[in-house]
Amino acid sequence: MANHAEKLTKGDLISIFIRSNFLLGSFNFERMQAIGFAVSMIPALKKLYSGEDLNKALKRHLEFFNTQPFLATPIMGIVAAMEEKRANGADISDQTISGVKVGLIGPLAGVGDPIFWGTLRPVLAALGAGIALTGSIIGPLIFFVAFNVIRLLTNWYGVMYGYEKGTELVEEVGGNRMRYLTEGASVLGLLVMGALVAKWTTVNMPFVMSQYTNSAGEEVIVTVQSILDSLMPSIVPLLMTFACMYFLKKGVNPLVIIIGLFALGIVGYAVGLFA
């Protein structure tokens, strides 16, 4: 490690930020995001190490890595700060650096998955899709622009904040604030999902249950749908959602469930249950 001491510059951190946008490029089933993480760290490693030290550093960051991709950036920042200290003579072992990485990927995925995949993307996508159904370009644009602005800000501040705070941040990840964020996002996400189940599904069951002439002499047709509508509209999609949740929990492939629902639609239409 000797006399190769250097400080990382803003430019190095910007390079890490740019590369972080390609983290998953070489995702593989053996070590997942490992190459992507190493490639993201290369600007820092090249600056800090040379020769045999560089080889070791590269190897160190080709270890298993997998987390929510946007929240990998604070880890990159923290690791950059640690590598910098190490290159400048601080006593930080390989195990410490690996330990920080391994210790953070789980909690950050636990926070990032519900926030970004569970809430942000479905909510923005549903908003965009609703507009897109009218054929307006605004729909795709809203989704694309809003999602990417939030994502790029997350990646940018992830790297910068992670580097600035270094290992201090490790405690924060396990702290209450993260839990508030996760649960808050889940509340928002679940509320919107509940609304979507009712709003953006169509089930029409015109199957006739009974037919009679009322006291005013008008003919009244009672269909399955009219009964359901008088009790609780959208109850069928709600029950279907619960059935899907059950099958997904049982490990059924979502595509199998989709094909099953297609079959239900075709058979239901053929026998006159659905229209």
Place this chain on the structure above:
Amino acid sequence: MSSMQFILLFIVAFISGMGSVLDEAQFHRPLVSCTLTGLVLGDMTTGIILGGTLEMLALGWMNVGAAMAPDAALASVVSTILVVVGHQSIGAGIALAVPLAAAGQVLTIFVRTITVFFQHAADNFAAKGSCFGIEMCHLGGLALQGFRVALPAMAIAAVAGTDTVNAALASIPEVITRGLQVSGGFIVVVGYAMVINMMNAKSLMPYFFLGFLLAVFTNVNLIGFGAIGLICAFFHIKDLQRELAMQQAGPIGTGNPVDDVDDSDLM
């Protein structure tokens, strides 16, 4: 299709394929991918509508941990080709998207297995201290994902719109096409279910029911639901803060009975 369109289609499909593994800019999502594919094929409006419809279906398709979701990229690009060039209905496009998503899923699993080879190549480059080599391994894996979508898309684009393919698609009986349309009304519940399961928060389900009831009995639009959701989140966090503060003050009674996000196996 003109040769210029073929080239542009290749580029869009390639970007979409790369997007499917990166999961960053969302070029693989139907909303974006179908729109761009429609644009290069000369009918963006159809692309947007198909994209919006498919997006609802694919709302819950996400790669969490090592699990692979159905592939939105191949489904979006190829179904748009079939609808725009092959003159199919949006409903038929959605139905065709499902087997395509399954095929795409198989292909991406295949590529992600092959990429293990790049991982070992990267180890060798690391031993030699070659940053460039590692970067190339990374880009190699990324390019494979691009080809995974671009090549099948090219093949379909070459035959779509030909009489044989049109005749085959036109021979599907009405009960199937109408039935698929009917299913199109509720097929999206799979996506909702995937999102809800992913949250895995049994104790927060009342918020789901609140959203459902409000949507059934009122006319609030989606932006309104977003705002209501934020207010609920605010109060929920306040509540959680109080609860955690009380826990720290010392255990009274049996501890916290309700809240735990990790509370598994809901319904």
